[in-house]
Amino acid sequence: MSDTLTSEVGAPDRFAAPVRHLVSIDDLSDDELFRLAARGAQFAAGTAGRPRPLAGLVAGIYFAKTSTRTRTAFSSGALRLGASIVTYGPGDLQLNTGESTEDTGRVLAGMLDLLVARTAGPEAELRGWAAQDRMSVVNAMSAEEHPTQALTDLTTLLGHFGRIEGLRVLYVGEGNNTAAALALALTRYPGVELHLRTPAGYGLTADVSARALIQCARTGAVLTERHDMAELPEGLDAIYTTRWQTTGTSKPHADWRERFAPFQVTAGLWERSPMAVFLHDLPAHRGEEVVAEVLDGPRSIAFTQARNKLNSAMAVLEFTHGGTR
Missing domain, CATH: 3.40.50.1370 (Aspartate/ornithine carbamoyltransferase)
Structure with missing residues (x-):
């Protein structure tokens, strides 16, 4: 030939x-x-x-x-x-x-x-x-x-703080595919704390939680999840939310908006963590998962996150x- x-x-x-x-x-x-x-x-x-x-x-x-x-x-x-x-x-x-x-x-x-x-x-x-x-x-x-959203989030946190180890992050809202990837990624880093507050019935799946907790046992990271907004941790480094209507999904409950309402991100979350940055994977619906004062405010790095x-x-x-x- x-x-x-x-x-x-x-x-x-x-x-x-x-x-x-x-x-x-x-x-x-x-x-x-x-x-x-x-x-x-x-x-x-x-x-x-x-x-x-x-x-x-x-x-x-x-x-x-x-x-x-x-x-x-x-x-x-x-x-x-x-x-x-x-x-x-x-x-x-x-x-x-x-x-x-x-x-x-x-x-x-x-x-x-x-x-x-x-x-x-x-x-x-x-x-x-x-x-x-x-x-x-x-x-x-x-x-x-x-997973590529989680890598964007890591890039953003690393660029802002110069480190990821030891950061304290609060995630508020649905335990969706963004939350799953974030949990699987952040728990690889020693000393990281990831606290999730999700509506009942809308949290991380048992499989994702189990996989992330295995990482925690190995790295010393901390993963917690509650279904209320009481007793929030203070001194947070970052507060993260996503839109309530995840692409390609629907909610199983007709009253889901009422279930999600207590998990709206408002300026009040910064009272105990005044230096925390705000993250959002976008697109955002102002007045639903986050108020405009936060998304467009001085602590928001959501659009830097989008560029990343x-x-x-x-x-x-x-x-x-x-x-x-």
Whole structure:
């Protein structure tokens, strides 16, 4: 056979190294997690240089659910790192006609180098895409977990405080996929305290709590969850909330707004923690999960956090193809 012809076995240097997926925070070692947060902070600070590790590669960007920050961050980040991108909307793949995620993954892996996907469905869908060894798969949000949001949060905390170890964080609101990823990430850091206040019936799943508590036993972190707003800890470093209507979900109770109302973030939460910063993964609904006085106030770093979506996305994309080792 002519040397000018390229076989599936011979051409791709891009297939020489094992691909790396990010479907869950638990897919990362401690060192990988810490390095990703640090690398995101380097991109945020402008000290990461101008690497192009994805030059010549093609990234698929598939969002079955709406997205402003995450979709833009990964699309822009892939382009900045040298990749070309192919985008897919919710009606573009043959998944809609019954093709399995495994088959779709095998097909896309022959044409793409990495796939960033938001399904808002079960994590098993993303695991199906990742059941091949040619294309990296990044979870841009599943029903169970939003791992790239947690990495954004770590990047933001590290950039603001210069450390994550020992921080005291209060999370208020639904124990959704953002809260799950945050719990799995923060409990990797020694001395961190994560206190969750969630409405009854809307807390972390038992599985996520168990996984996070295993981390606590190993690192000395603290995880607590209560379903009221009484006896809040003082001296907090950060107060975090998310919108009450999580993308792709609905509430099982008709009176859910009444159940959530006591968990609105107001300026009163700063009486015992005046130096705490405010975090929100956005989009925000002022007057629901948070009042405008807080979101737009001097302690809010929510829009810095939003900008860090790009910086964290670049760290993740670099990680999938050889960086952040």
